[in-house]
Amino acid sequence: MLLESKFYQRNDVVKIAQELLGKCLYSRINGVITSGMIVETEAYSWRERGCHAYASKRTARTEIMFKAGGHAYIYLCYGMHHLFNIVTNVENVAEAVLIRALEPLEGLDHMQERRGKRVSQKDLTSGPGKLTKAMGIDRTLNGIFLQNDKIWVEKGERISAGSIEVSARIGIDYAGEDARLPWRFTIKHNPWVSKLSTKK
DNA sequence: GCAATGATTTACT
DNA sequence: GTAAATCATTGCC
Numbered sequence: 320m321l322l323e324s325k326f327y328q329r330n331d332v333v334k335i336a337q338e339l340l341g342k343c344l345y346s347r348i349n350g351v352i353t354s355g356m357i358v359e360t361e362a363y364s365w366r367e368r369g370c371h372a373y374a375s376k377r378t379a380r381t382e383i384m385f386k387a388g389g390h391a392y393i394y395l396c397y398g399m400h401h402l403f404n405i406v407t408n409v410e411n412v413a414e415a416v417l418i419r420a421l422e423p424l425e426g427l428d429h430m431q432e433r434r435g436k437r438v439s440q441k442d443l444t445s446g447p448g449k450l451t452k453a454m455g456i457d458r459t460l461n462g463i464f465l466q467n468d469k470i471w472v473e474k475g476e477r478i479s480a481g482s483i484e485v486s487a488r489i490g491i492d493y494a495g496e497d498a499r500l501p502w503r504f505t506i507k508h509n510p511w512v513s514k515l516s517t518k519k
Numbered sequence: 520g521c522a523a524t525g526a527t528t529t530a531c532t
Numbered sequence: 533g534t535a536a537a538t539c540a541t542t543g544c545c
Contacts, residue, residue: 398524
């Protein structure tokens with residue numbers, strides 16, 4: 320069952336980030352369907368420095384985040400990795416949820432193919448750059464609404480509050496105080512939650 | 520441990 | 533207008 324746009328357009332990106340855990344992300348690229356359950360998310364808002372659009376700074380890139388909730392914000396990082404975000408809140412409020420890890424469900428063969436033969440199953444989608452590659456997502460899909468035949472989100476398992484782990488976000492030391500906001504949500508004990516990036 | 524790699528942004532002339 | 537710095541990472545050394 321498709322996740323309705325009302326879900327994304329609420330005025331609470333942190334809550335939405337939590338509730339996205341257990342939901343299923345689908346993609347159909349060139350007729351190939353892959354899917355995975357969301358197991359790791361991070362919330363971003365214009366109110367803090369970790370966000371590209373902090374202080375409501377509008378540029379060509381961040382423009383997508385000012386759209387109404389339910390759009391996909393996909394951008395290139397470190398020159399070689401696509402990162403997938405879901406825009407939340409209403410139009411002109413820049414908030415989004417970064418999807419950092421998935422548990423693969425369908426199309427495992429195709430994910431393996433895209434990621435390379437030597438990748439173990441657990442490494443297919445256990446990181447923000449990995450999951451986009453496994454699902455065939457790239458920035459040609461940037462700004463697309465998550466209700467079409469290429470990429471969408473469905474209701475999945477309901478995750479109880481007790482199974483959600485809260486922590487600080489990853490890799491945004493440049494954000495100063497805001498880097499410590501407890502806005503990263505993971506499903507406890509799920510093997511696909513990215514661990515490697517928790518070092519440093 | 521650290522190089523790769525390019526879109527984006529900012530800081531200039 | 534152009535140039536240089538930045539980066540929400542990964543994978544190979």
